[in-house]
Amino acid sequence: MNHQLLDEAAQKLIRQAGERIKDSLHKQMTVTEKTSSSDLVTNIDIETEQFFVDQVSKQFPEHRLLGEEGSGDVITSFDGYVWIVDPIDGTTNFINQQRNFCITVGIYKDGIGELGYIYQVMTGEMISAIRGQGAFQNGVKLHPLTPVAFEDSLIGVNASWVAPNRHIDHERVARLIKRVRGTRSYGSAALEISYVVTGRLDAYFSMRLSAWDVAGGMVIANEVGALSGTLGGAPFDLLKKQPFVIANPALFEELIKDYLVK
Ligand code: 2AM
Ligand code: CA
Ligand code: CA
Ligand code: CA
Numbered sequence: 001m002n003h004q005l006l007d008e009a010a011q012k013l014i015r016q017a018g019e020r021i022k023d024s025l026h027k028q029m030t031v032t033e034k035t036s037s038s039d040l041v042t043n044i045d046i047e048t049e050q051f052f053v054d055q056v057s058k059q060f061p062e063h064r065l066l067g068e069e070g071s072g073d074v075i076t077s078f079d080g081y082v083w084i085v086d087p088i089d090g091t092t093n094f095i096n097q098q099r100n101f102c103i104t105v106g107i108y109k110d111g112i113g114e115l116g117y118i119y120q121v122m123t124g125e126m127i128s129a130i131r132g133q134g135a136f137q138n139g140v141k142l143h144p145l146t147p148v149a150f151e152d153s154l155i156g157v158n159a160s161w162v163a164p165n166r167h168i169d170h171e172r173v174a175r176l177i178k179r180v181r182g183t184r185s186y187g188s189a190a191l192e193i194s195y196v197v198t199g200r201l202d203a204y205f206s207m208r209l210s211a212w213d214v215a216g217g218m219v220i221a222n223e224v225g226a227l228s229g230t231l232g233g234a235p236f237d238l239l240k241k242q243p244f245v246i247a248n249p250a251l252f253e254e255l256i257k258d259y260l261v262k
Helices: 003-024 043-059 092-097 170-180 189-196 211-226 252-260
Strands: 031-036 037-043 064-067 081-089 101-107 112-120 125-130 134-137 154-156 182-184 204-211 228-229 242-247
Touching: 003 043, 003 101, 003 112, 003 125, 037 043, 037 092, 037 125, 043 081, 064 211, 081 092, 081 189, 081 211, 101 189, 101 211, 112 189, 112 211, 125 189, 125 211, 125 242, 134 211, 154 189, 170 252, 189 204, 189 211, 189 242, 204 211, 204 252, 211 228, 211 242
Parallel strands: 064 081, 154 182, 154 204
Antiparallel strands: 031 037, 081 101, 101 112, 112 125, 125 134, 204 242, 228 242
């Protein structure tokens, strides 16, 4: 399979899905709670995922699809081509703000991330990557990340990590926050990952992410030299919900060792 052509097809589908989401903003939407009032899904998440399922099965019948909302295939191993799709990342932002949400897609072949996309729907910014060929921002090649010091860094942090919590030592996170230049919190994992790979943020971490939140971002990260993994620095397992850390290569190891691993 020619990855240049696959890239063109994927970008076209993602932009079409984005147009459908924008059109839906003028219509009544249905919001449903999944596990709690902070874990929501709308009919637009579900319809957008179904659009990918229909289009991928039509254009690439041998490819499989893993989506957050479960309309795709049941995936227990990553042989062949698998599209890993989060139809709307930042659903709460979509509902409450009608901005700051993304479509993100990773296309993996035999478990290796070959193509990655984070599309910020309301701004039209497309961050994309083809393994070995670089990462792109609206088609313009991104530079490898340049080293940054903690003191000069901006870090994406969810406020719940500085309140007592069972995932990490919140007092160490508080020390991290005092050391860095500043923190930001955008409410969309994919958006924050897109900011790390473009150097707008220097690190981001979250304790419970799934394959669809990070699959596209990890392909892009590799192309600009951003490091990512779990709290121990091990590669993220696409079959598990687990912690995810991404950072400028100058920060990654110390961030994990001194601030995140309990
Ligand atoms: P989502 O919008 O696709 O659900 C902040 O909520 C970030 O964490 C978003 O990227 C969100 O993705 C992700 N996330 C993952 N699991 C979540 C959950 N159970 N509840 C809320 N957000 C979750
Ligand atoms: Ca969700
Ligand atoms: Ca998500
Ligand atoms: Ca989602």
